[in-house]
Amino acid sequence: MNQVYEKLQRCYENVRKRTGFKPKTAIVLGSGLGDFAETIRVADEISYGEIEGFPVSTVPGHAGKFIFGYVGETPVACMKGRVHYYEGYPISDVVLPIRLLKLMGAEILFLTNAAGGVNTSFQAGDLMMIKDHIAVFAPNPLIGANLEELGPRFPDMSQVYDRELQKLIRLTAREHHIFLQEGVYAQLTGPSYESPADIRLLRMAGCDAVGMSTVAEAIAANHMGMKICGISCISNLAAGMTANKLSHKEVQEAADMAAPNFRKLVTEVLRNIGHS
16 A cells, blocks of 8 residues: 555544544634634544644744534634644655545545745735635645545646635635735745745745745645645735745734734634535
């Protein structure tokens, strides 16, 4: 058996010994959404460290546990903290949690992150719905032997972010008077922030926001046939756009300021998914 798939199966069996919860929607909480988990009617929790072989986040602000429960009537699996490629994990480990959530029954993946604004019309604190992404700067999680049990060798990527979910996010933002940008997100490897020249290149390529996560997760989820949506919290303007130097502290502070709207939008979208 393929080692990557064997590891995934071990994690799945490990989780199933602890909970029988079946989520409809899985959500990955990025910086600024950590306390979103407090809005969930919790049915179960599992720390990543309790799952044999599961990658554990080393980043400040990423708690590292699954929370299973309900938002409204929607059964959700919430990842409080994610692992990143820059932490030294192989890319197959970075997407292992997404694959695990699909095996548990999740049909929809809701990705969130804190991102640097590349679009000159963006401001720190804006929320951006991800309409598409640029994947050429991050390692592809499908490299290597294809896991036929999960999906095809050459998956189509022409519409990664589900159009119906995009409509739902727009409608929900409008109903709750939450200002929403839309755009293209690019994942770079990190952990260093981008240079001003990197940002100029990304802008010329049509990128609106940049970060160090999300795209690899979306590719793995798309490979498995999940419906995907995503929202970035624009936590800062990218390198060269202001006189400020970039820091993780700044990102966390800006994400915390935007958190109430971020949390409200995500919560109401999940409630509406339960009615659809």
